[in-house]
Each structure stands twice: as structure tokens, then as C-alpha cells.
Amino acid sequence: MQALVIAAHGSHLNPNASDPTYAHADTVRETGAFDEVREAFWKEEPHFREVIRTLESDEVFVVPLFISEGYFTEQVIPRELRLEGWEPEKWGSDGTNASQVTLEVGDAAKTVHYCGPVGTHDAMTDVIVQRAQSVTGDPDVGEGVGLAVVGHGTERNENSAKAIEYHTERIRQRGRFEKVKALFMDEEPEVDDVTEFFGNEARIASDRSNGQRQCDDIVVVPLFIADGYHTQEDIPEDMGLTEDYRLGWEVPADVDGHWIWYAGAVGTEGLMADVILERAADAGADIGGALETDVTSSDDRGHRSETETEPGTDTGTGMGD
Amino acid sequence: MTIATATFESLLAAADAESGIEFDGLRIEQTGKNEYALETPETERTGLEADALRQALEPLAAYVTNWWYWRESVGGEGTARRAFLRWCERAPLALEERDAETGATDEDALTVSERYTALRDGIDRKWGQLCVTARLDDDGDDGDNGDEPTGERVYDCWHVDDADTDLTDLKVYDDPRDARKLSTHDEDGRYRPLKTAPTLRSGWAFTGLSGDELVETVGFFYPATVANWHRERRGTLDVDHWLETAERQTGIYDVVEDLPREAVAWMADACCVDSQCLRRREWQYEEGDDLDVDGGDGAFTCREPCSLVIAAARKWTILESEAEHTYELELTTSERNQLEELIDAVAEGRTDEIREADVNDGANRFRARYLRAKRFDEDGNLEATRVDE
Known part of the structure; x- marks a missing residue:
């Protein structure tokens, strides 16, 4: 069995912040590509901390619904998911080309494929x-x-x-x-x-x-x-x-x-669900015919400079919280 | 004929397997070539050929359909989903749950015949503010089976406050995802960032859910509660206490580890009690150093400070870093008492209940406005003089 976790920011104050996450998760659910699809949040529930244990699948693909690599994708999400042995270098990214890394987690016998954020995918x-x-x-x-x-x-x-x-x-x-x-x-x-x-x-x-x-x-x-x-x-x-x-x-x-x-x-945008699927597929998920059209080309990106801070979420709660 | 051929063939295949069948009081073992032993609390037969076994099982169809339901429809041996669905109908605990020293007992477990009787009317269980009903699926009966159920269960889920409400007065749903919208706002339309706040609105019902759908629905109302409940029952719940949770924070929450110990207790008293959250706080200040605040009797376990507590802790850490001062201000005894009433009313969420003209209540709006008019200066500040400068 394989599961998809969409990891998003969420909000304590704005009830609509999670709407896109739910919408894209539902689109992926309807493709039937994954046995389980779960939304997980930093500010809502299930929290990143407790999402992995809610899954029955052995193989879990985590796709951060964030714009860029940085504080959330490199520190917060891996830490809260208890990704064992994680360090940002494992993505081997120059700041925009993280694809995935496969790791174990500390609180369940599962393999997690931790993907780069949706925002930097070519799609x-x-x-x-x-x-x-x-x-x-x-x-x-x-x-x-x-x-x-x-x-x-x-x-x-x-x-x-x-x-x-x-x-x-x-x-x-x-x-x-x-x-x-x-x-x-x-x-x-x-x-x-x-x-x-x-x-x-x-x-x-x-x-x-x-x-x-x-x-x-x-x-x-x-x-x-x-x-x-x-x-x-x-x-x-x-x-x-x-x-x-x-x-x-x-x-x-x-x-x-x-x-x-x-x-x-x-x-x-509804097409975001395809980017999520692409991310998971790049990490080895078997998504069958879930992507009706090939919305992206292969990785044709050049090299750009390094270092990161945090992504462009807009949750209505202020940045960085 | 009450036992479907396909079901019986699966049963035989399972009995032929090395360990035989031993499930919920039904025991079938292959004792020789085409020879079986059958045992239930009511029956004990040996030396049965397959045809005779099938005959012998006819009056015991409930055991067979029960076995079939848990094996084929639910499956998931060892999963939280299966444990939860079994809890829903008061089925006996799984072996690993019984073995754990968690206090989980089989005391209120029902036998198969008791369960089938109860499932015809529906077995109700309470999960936070949810009432979950397990029942036999009437629609699952097929012609061949006469009045005998196939063993398929369906589940209903509604608010505990609607237990006596007629279904026609409730808005009925069948898609688990609808639970997300229902749990987003309280009765007054306020956003519920904490799913386990005791403010779930009523007036709706999910009916005819499959087991998977029920677990999904419950997961949207109360995320991760089933998984953590299951861990708790098996004695494998991992609790992260305040200090370890605080110390792993970074960014703007890096400061929360500086929150004084006594303030952590005030925070738990403010946020983590039954009136504010249905979770039972299992985390303490640190391992071996308990907070002197009751963790509550909540249905769900709380295994670490949640994101709302962390966000609030940041505010309190900043506030607690301020020095205390001594102020002198003039108040009548009643005005002093009124300040207490005002704070109490806000803390208990009572302000909306105070009647417009109830000027006997210190937290009445006109009483508050009067106090402000009398005791605040032109800049809107309480007139007080700091005397420790």
C-alpha cells in the first residue's frame, strides 16, 4: 500500500487557509492513485507530528504544499515527522531543485519519501x-x-x-x-x-x-x-x-x-493537484494513469545559487509562525 | 441455506491452513483428511466431514458471518481501524490489547450471539462529542439468506446532543469528507482551530457508512485520535512532555522553552482542562516531574502540547519576561469585585449569555462601560500610579 501526505501550513485564525489543501487532496483521492491520502498541517490537525501514525500504508510519499525550499521544508516538517537522519544536504538541492529523499521515521515502521515542495517543481x-x-x-x-x-x-x-x-x-x-x-x-x-x-x-x-x-x-x-x-x-x-x-x-x-x-x-488553481502527483511520481510513487496529461517536461533546469530561509505561504496569520 | 457457498469455501480453506480458525468463540480445526472439529460456546463436535460441518454450522451462521465480516470486509489485523471498529460493537479485545498493561479489559465485551442481537437494534458508542452506532446491514440480506444477515455492518455517526433527535430533523450526509466542513465552525459560526474543543455543532448525521468510511469520518472530526487511542490500548503511546516539546521548537517558537515552570502549569490550567478540550493531558513538565494540574477525564489522549498551546506559550513567554510592578489605584470594593467578575465571564466564555439589562451582573456590558467611563482617563488607560519607581 502507498499513501500520500500533503503537508501544508494551515492556520489557527483563518478557516479558509486549508481549503486549497483539501481541494487538491480530494482531486488526488478521486484519481485513486493512492490507497490513502491525508492532509497534514503545522497549524491544524492532523499535525505533521501525528499524521504518519494514522496511515496503514508502509510506503508514504510526503509532498510539502509550500512554494519554496527553506525553513518549513528543511527544518519544521522533517523534524515534526521525525524523519531519521534527515539533513537538507540529502536533497542535494541548489535551492530550487530538491526532488526527494527516502528515510525512515521515528514513530512508525514506515518508509517515507520526502519530496521537494510543489512550488519549485517544473510543472x-x-x-x-x-x-x-x-x-x-x-x-x-x-x-x-x-x-x-x-x-x-x-x-x-x-x-x-x-x-x-x-x-x-x-x-x-x-x-x-x-x-x-x-x-x-x-x-x-x-x-x-x-x-x-x-x-x-x-x-x-x-x-x-x-x-x-x-x-x-x-x-x-x-x-x-x-x-x-x-x-x-x-x-x-x-x-x-x-x-x-x-x-x-x-x-x-x-x-x-x-x-x-x-x-x-x-x-x-485546480491544476496544482497534478504538481502534487508529479512530485510523488518523481519520488517513485506508482500513480498509474492519474496524470491524464503530461504537464511537465523532464528536469531541464540549470544551476543556480544556494541557501534558503522560508517559503511563501500566505495563511492570513503572518509569516514564519 | 444460511451460509453462502463462497463463505463456506473460504472457511474451509482457512480451517485447512495450519492453525485452523479461532475467532470470537468460533473454533474450527482440521483433524484429519476431510475431518473437522467444531467448537463454539454452545457446541462441540468432532469428526465432521465437510458436508456435515456445513450442516452443523447452519444454526451457528452468526459465528460464520462474523468471521467473514472481520476477515474479508474489515481485515487489517493489528490496525487501529480494526480495533476501533471492534470497539464500536463491543467485540472482545485483540490479543495484544489484552496483554498490554493498560487497564483495557474485556469486561463489557459481548459474545457473537449477544452482539448480533444488539447489532439488530444498533450498538451506540460515544467518541468525544460523536455518537457512533454499529448495526447489521439490512440491505445486505439477499434472498438466499432469508432473514439471516450476511454479517455486513454499517455505521451511523452523529452528535451526542442529537441522540434523541429524529433523523428527519437532521441533515444527512454520507461522504466522510463532509465532516471537515461540519467541524470547521462552532454553533456561533466561530472558527474551531482545535478539533477536540468541546464545541462541535450538532444537527447532522452520517448514515450507512462502511467501516472504512466511519474511520475516515471520525478521522476528519477528531484527527489522529483513533491512532493514539490504539497505541494507548496497546501500551505503546509515546508521550512528549513539555520540556522536550519546547526544546525542539525553532524560529519564532524557540523562546517557549524559557516559559517558567509555574507558568506552564497556569497554561495547562487555562488551556488543557475538560471544559476547553476533550483530550486528557498525559504530558507533564518533564518525565518524573508532574504538573500540579489535573489532566482531565477527556476521551482522547493528549500525547504532547498541541500547536495552539505552543503558539499561546510563545505569547506567555514574552509576557512573563516582563518585570512586575506595584501600582496604586482607587476602586470601591464592588468595583474590585467587578474586575473579578469581568475576568471570570471572559474566561468562562459567558459574555454572550449576559442579558442586556442585567445590571446586577458585573460583566454586563453597561456595567463595564460605566466602569470604563469612571476609571479610565482620556487616553483610555486605567488610572493607576506605579509606586515602585
Whole structure:
């Protein structure tokens, strides 16, 4: 028997923080690929600490529903799961390319395949593009359209920025969108200035000299796992979609003469379940035909720099808790 | 004919296996070529050929269908799931549960015939605020079996407060995953971050669940309680006391190991008592150093401080790092008493029950507003003078 555990942050304060986790777990359940599927949380129940013992399967695939490698995926989850002999080096990752490591746990006779976070999987690139399609309602969206991938920022979360830049570059190389840009909440380039990066007055000349034209339409996809105060309050206000998040905003919204298509957290996209399945399959899970379409290509990534802090969850409770 | 051919053939195959069958009072052993011994509390027969065995089992069909249900439908020998489902119908303990020195006894266990009688009406068990009913599946009867049940069980699950409520007055569910939504908010619509808080709302019922579905449903209402209960019954529960749990924390929770010992006791008194959580606190300050606070009589074992306790401990660690001071302030005796009433009302979650015009209650809103108007200064602070400067 094989089990899948989706390890997510959860929240003590926001009842909706776990919704995407449950939704993706249900999608995986319905594929029948695993004998058991379990949600586990840092702030909800079952806690990471007690999830393994609830399983009957000998073989357990743990997929962290986090954006990046860092504090949670390297310290908290392995420690709370009691992964024996774990150390971050076992992933052999440069910060964004952890795949999996197979270990025993201290409280049950089971083998755990501890996978890298969903956010750094190549298939995540497709989820971002899918997000752009669903928010615009245009399956061919791209031509003449700008795409901004938004992350928390590097102040506490260096690998989060790496993950965002990684997917941004992959999408850019596909040449589908007029322009693709990684933006951040906490540091340059900031999401506040989104329109400037897509050919606002001051930039048009230089952009044209690069052979790019102004993008009237800009799709903004935040690389967060769940919708919370970052994606539903800070970012919409920072971009000028609305004066006050409580008043809501239009999709698309007119900002400085551009149409901003703001998508909400990418982690809520249904296609995320495929990324979870891909992660488990990469770690050796037999998922049969659960992936109807091959949403990812092989590991074609280059090498980038190291070190990590923590991922871009947005649980509505504040970071790092 | 009351025993299905397929069932009988499985039974024979199991009896032919080396150890024979010994299960819930039914004992069948192969004693020679095509020769069997049969024993139940009611019967003892030897030298039976297969056909005779089948004849002899006819009046004992309950033993056979019981064996079949636990072997084929439930399976999972040694699992928490199986132990829980057996507990649901007061079946005897598994051997390893009896052997453990955990106090788990077979005292209220029912024999197969007692169980089948009881299962026709349904056997009720209480699991926290859940009432779980095990019963024989009426729909499982097929024509060949006449009135005899096939032995398949189904399970119902609802809130203990709805025990006397008619099913038609309850919202009925059959997908275990619906338990997630039902357990997310309390009756007042407040989020329940602690699944074992005694605030599960009522008004719903799950009916006709399979054993697997019941365990899944219970797992959504009270995650990991079945697994830890099973460990406790087998004497293998692993308890992580306060200090070891605190010391392994990192990041913003790194500080909680500095929480003074007496504050850990106040915290347990505040958070880990029966009125706040259905779990029974088994963790202490550290091994051999018990907290002088009752762990409660909760149904579920609490094997380590939960994430809510850790998060609250961080707040209290920071607060307890402050120095104490002496203040001088003026209050009438009644006003002093009123402060106690206010704190009590909040601590007991009683504020919503205080009637609008009940000015005799010190925690009444108008009484509180009056006290604030009288004793707070323009900046909204309680007028008090620090005298130890």
C-alpha cells in the first residue's frame, strides 16, 4: 500500500487557509492513485507530528504544499515527522531543485519519501500559465500580454524569490507572453510599480529599443499557496487595483492606462493537484494513469545559487509562525 | 441455506491452513483428511466431514458471518481501524490489547450471539462529542439468506446532543469528507482551530457508512485520535512532555522553552482542562516531574502540547519576561469585585449569555462601560500610579 501526505501550513485564525489543501487532496483521492491520502498541517490537525501514525500504508510519499525550499521544508516538517537522519544536504538541492529523499521515521515502521515542495517543481510553470488562462478566460492568452509573477520577497525568504525567478525565466523562454517579469512585495522590483515594468510612459522608449511594445493587458499571478492577507489585501492595494481591499476590485482593473488581470493565489488553481502527483511520481510513487496529461517536461533546469530561509505561504496569520 | 457457498469455501480453506480458525468463540480445526472439529460456546463436535460441518454450522451462521465480516470486509489485523471498529460493537479485545498493561479489559465485551442481537437494534458508542452506532446491514440480506444477515455492518455517526433527535430533523450526509466542513465552525459560526474543543455543532448525521468510511469520518472530526487511542490500548503511546516539546521548537517558537515552570502549569490550567478540550493531558513538565494540574477525564489522549498551546506559550513567554510592578489605584470594593467578575465571564466564555439589562451582573456590558467611563482617563488607560519607581 502507498499513501500520500500533503503537508501544508494551515492556520489557527483563518478557516479558509486549508481549503486549497483539501481541494487538491480530494482531486488526488478521486484519481485513486493512492490507497490513502491525508492532509497534514503545522497549524491544524492532523499535525505533521501525528499524521504518519494514522496511515496503514508502509510506503508514504510526503509532498510539502509550500512554494519554496527553506525553513518549513528543511527544518519544521522533517523534524515534526521525525524523519531519521534527515539533513537538507540529502536533497542535494541548489535551492530550487530538491526532488526527494527516502528515510525512515521515528514513530512508525514506515518508509517515507520526502519530496521537494510543489512550488519549485517544473510543472508549476504550467500552473502559472494555466492561472493566466483562467483569469483572462482566454486559453491562448499571451500575445501582446504581459505576465507578472509575484512573490513575497527575499527579506526572509531567499528561495521564494529564486522559485519565482525560476518559473518566470521558464515562461519567458517559451516566448508566449509579450513580457514576463518577477515582482515582489518586499523588495525591488516591487509589485507596486507593476505598470512601469510593462511599458508605462517612462519605459516605453527603452522597451521599444528592445523590440518590445507596451502591454495594455498585464496578468498578475501571485506565487502563494493560499489566499490570505498578502494576496487579498496587500497586493491588490499595492498595485492600485483598489483603495481599500474591503471594497474589492475589478478583473480586469484599469491602472495607469493598463488592464490588470489579477488572479489570486496560484496555489488555489485546480491544476496544482497534478504538481502534487508529479512530485510523488518523481519520488517513485506508482500513480498509474492519474496524470491524464503530461504537464511537465523532464528536469531541464540549470544551476543556480544556494541557501534558503522560508517559503511563501500566505495563511492570513503572518509569516514564519 | 444460511451460509453462502463462497463463505463456506473460504472457511474451509482457512480451517485447512495450519492453525485452523479461532475467532470470537468460533473454533474450527482440521483433524484429519476431510475431518473437522467444531467448537463454539454452545457446541462441540468432532469428526465432521465437510458436508456435515456445513450442516452443523447452519444454526451457528452468526459465528460464520462474523468471521467473514472481520476477515474479508474489515481485515487489517493489528490496525487501529480494526480495533476501533471492534470497539464500536463491543467485540472482545485483540490479543495484544489484552496483554498490554493498560487497564483495557474485556469486561463489557459481548459474545457473537449477544452482539448480533444488539447489532439488530444498533450498538451506540460515544467518541468525544460523536455518537457512533454499529448495526447489521439490512440491505445486505439477499434472498438466499432469508432473514439471516450476511454479517455486513454499517455505521451511523452523529452528535451526542442529537441522540434523541429524529433523523428527519437532521441533515444527512454520507461522504466522510463532509465532516471537515461540519467541524470547521462552532454553533456561533466561530472558527474551531482545535478539533477536540468541546464545541462541535450538532444537527447532522452520517448514515450507512462502511467501516472504512466511519474511520475516515471520525478521522476528519477528531484527527489522529483513533491512532493514539490504539497505541494507548496497546501500551505503546509515546508521550512528549513539555520540556522536550519546547526544546525542539525553532524560529519564532524557540523562546517557549524559557516559559517558567509555574507558568506552564497556569497554561495547562487555562488551556488543557475538560471544559476547553476533550483530550486528557498525559504530558507533564518533564518525565518524573508532574504538573500540579489535573489532566482531565477527556476521551482522547493528549500525547504532547498541541500547536495552539505552543503558539499561546510563545505569547506567555514574552509576557512573563516582563518585570512586575506595584501600582496604586482607587476602586470601591464592588468595583474590585467587578474586575473579578469581568475576568471570570471572559474566561468562562459567558459574555454572550449576559442579558442586556442585567445590571446586577458585573460583566454586563453597561456595567463595564460605566466602569470604563469612571476609571479610565482620556487616553483610555486605567488610572493607576506605579509606586515602585
